[in-house]
Amino acid sequence: MKIAIIGAGVIGVSTAFELAADGHEVSVFERRSAAAEETSFANAGIISPGYAAPWAAPGMPSKAFKSLFGRQAPVQLGWGMTGSELGWLWKWRLACKPDAYLANRSRLQRLAAYSQQRLQAIGHELRLEYDRSDGQLLLLRSDKDLLQAEPSLQLLRDAGIPFKQLDSTAARSIEPALNAETALAGAIHLPGDEVGNCRQFTMLLKAAAQQLGAKFEFNCSVAQITPAPAATVSIAGKTLPRRFDAVVVCAGMASAALLKPLGLQIPLAAVHGYSISANIREPLNAPVSAVFDAQHQVSISRMGQRVRIAGGADIGSHRERKNADTIATLYKVLYDWFPGAAQLASNVQIWKGACPALPDGPPLLGASGLPGIWLNLGHGASGWALACGSARATADLLAGRTPEIDLEGLGVERLRR
Ligand SMILES: Cc1cc2nc3c(=O)[nH]c(=O)nc-3n(C[C@H](O)[C@H](O)[C@H](O)COP(=O)(O)OP(=O)(O)OC[C@H]3O[C@@H](n4cnc5c(N)ncnc54)[C@H](O)[C@@H]3O)c2cc1C
Numbered sequence: 004m005k006i007a008i009i010g011a012g013v014i015g016v017s018t019a020f021e022l023a024a025d026g027h028e029v030s031v032f033e034r035r036s037a038a039a040e041e042t043s044f045a046n047a048g049i050i051s052p053g054y055a056a057p058w059a060a061p062g063m064p065s066k067a068f069k070s071l072f073g074r075q076a077p078v079q080l081g082w083g084m085t086g087s088e089l090g091w092l093w094k095w096r097l098a099c100k101p102d103a104y105l106a107n108r109s110r111l112q113r114l115a116a117y118s119q120q121r122l123q124a125i126g127h128e129l130r131l132e133y134d135r136s137d138g139q140l141l142l143l144r145s146d147k148d149l150l151q152a153e154p155s156l157q158l159l160r161d162a163g164i165p166f167k168q169l170d171s172t173a174a175r176s177i178e179p180a181l182n183a184e185t186a187l188a189g190a191i192h193l194p195g196d197e198v199g200n201c202r203q204f205t206m207l208l209k210a211a212a213q214q215l216g217a218k219f220e221f222n223c224s225v226a227q228i229t230p231a232p233a234a235t236v237s238i239a240g241k242t243l244p245r246r247f248d249a250v251v252v253c254a255g256m257a258s259a260a261l262l263k264p265l266g267l268q269i270p271l272a273a274v275h276g277y278s279i280s281a282n283i284r285e286p287l288n289a290p291v292s293a294v295f296d297a298q299h300q301v302s303i304s305r306m307g308q309r310v311r312i313a314g315g316a317d318i319g320s321h322r323e324r325k326n327a328d329t330i331a332t333l334y335k336v337l338y339d340w341f342p343g344a345a346q347l348a349s350n351v352q353i354w355k356g357a358c359p360a361l362p363d364g365p366p367l368l369g370a371s372g373l374p375g376i377w378l379n380l381g382h383g384a385s386g387w388a389l390a391c392g393s394a395r396a397t398a399d400l401l402a403g404r405t406p407e408i409d410l411e412g413l414g415v416e417r418l419r420r
Contacts, residue, residue: 004028004248010252013205017393030217033222034225038209039206041255041356048311052115058384059099059107079326117395117408120392136198143191143297164193182342234247249375254380275316278352289310301313369413
């Protein structure tokens with residue numbers, strides 16, 4: 004088949020790779036001048052199937068509400084939310100109920116576990132060399148944090164995900180540079196988790212897809228798509244639409260605007276997060292892999308010669324305006340745990356990215372209900388962890404094959420409920 008993919012973030016590129024590997028004639032349209040320039044640019048890089056969880060969780064509505072009046076909450080609601088963001092929040096609130104949360108969490112975990120297998124298989128087969136490391140340590144500062152972690156440990160046990168509960172001495176032996184002066188009540192070690200540079204991986208996979216024949220057209224903004232029998236893609240500034248047998252929408256946050264004129268309303272909201280990346284000053288003072296501070300909901304990960312601190316989740320904020328309080332929290336967490344790790348005087352990259360999030364959490368995969376239009380979008384805060392599995396499943400569905408995992412609850416039909 005002749006297939007168009009819209010968007011060259013980690014989702015579009017992995018989809019291009021899988022479809023090209025299946026022998027299709029693939030064209031990827033990307034409005035930026037390179038792959039992974041938007042949300043896939045500088046994310047935390049963590050792949051943690053056990054902690055792939057929806058943002059819609061019990062207790063979150065009250066945390067989010069309190070953030071309207073506090074400045075350092077991990078979740079921030081802005082006062083300037085649009086009508087569609089308020090509508091999204093309403094649906095999100097319904098998805099925070101315990102039953103909905105557990106169902107969505109297990110859908111995400113299933114897809115994340117499959118994705119990690121695919122990521123490892125692809126990385127191994129193609130010998131992709133990108134900055135990566137193994138394992139994640141969840142840091143619990145206080146007895147209260149230990150207590151709050153307990154329900155998720157039961158979910159890890161139920162899902163058969165290996166983990167170890169550690170005291171502070173054992174935790175410090177896994178991450179020897181952890182600051183001894185910061186109180187640590189205990190930690191959870193997830194040896195099967197990993198950290199990887201999503202942007203580097205995306206660039207390498209793009210090159211692999213090109214070798215399989217996929218064509219990438221950069222600086223090409225798709226203005227319009229139409230469904231089959233004459234599925235077309237119209238590029239801004241070009242008069243003639245291009246014809247394809249199928250179009251896969253992987254346009255991250257912009258997907259909703261592309262699909263709306265076709266009558267498909269996708270409730271996507273931008274949940275903004277932040278990262279700070281800096282060169283490592285002294286490797287012995289830096290993390291070996293990733294740590295996650297449960298209290299502040301901030302991760303610190305090793306990215307080769309750099310360290311990356313990531314966190315924050317704000318909705319209703321302006322894309323270009325960075326929240327100084329969130330950035331201050333990221334620096335604080337870095338100083339608390341790895342005070343001498345980074346060179347902060349120069350070459351520091353402070354980045355804000357927009358996670359394309361559906362209110363209930365899982366992404367939308369598969370047929371759109373419009374002939375010839377397929378979806379692989381809305382991966383929220385776990386797009387890197389979900390990319391390779393989502394791409395393989397989308398390619399299988401397009402070929403009329405049964406995917407290797409159960410995709411219950413990931414299709415467009417759930418929007419009609
Ligand atoms: C601070 C932060 C930390 C994160 N940490 C993690 C993590 O640790 N683990 C994890 O799994 N995930 C993480 N994420 C989430 C992850 O980064 C995203 O889920 C993922 O990057 C989404 O990929 P995407 O390809 O859907 O979107 P994008 O990377 O945004 O790609 C969409 C592409 O479509 C293009 N496009 C849009 N419209 C058009 C158009 N009309 N024509 C042509 N091209 C178009 C855009 O230019 C863009 O390149 C994090 C996100 C943030 C912000």
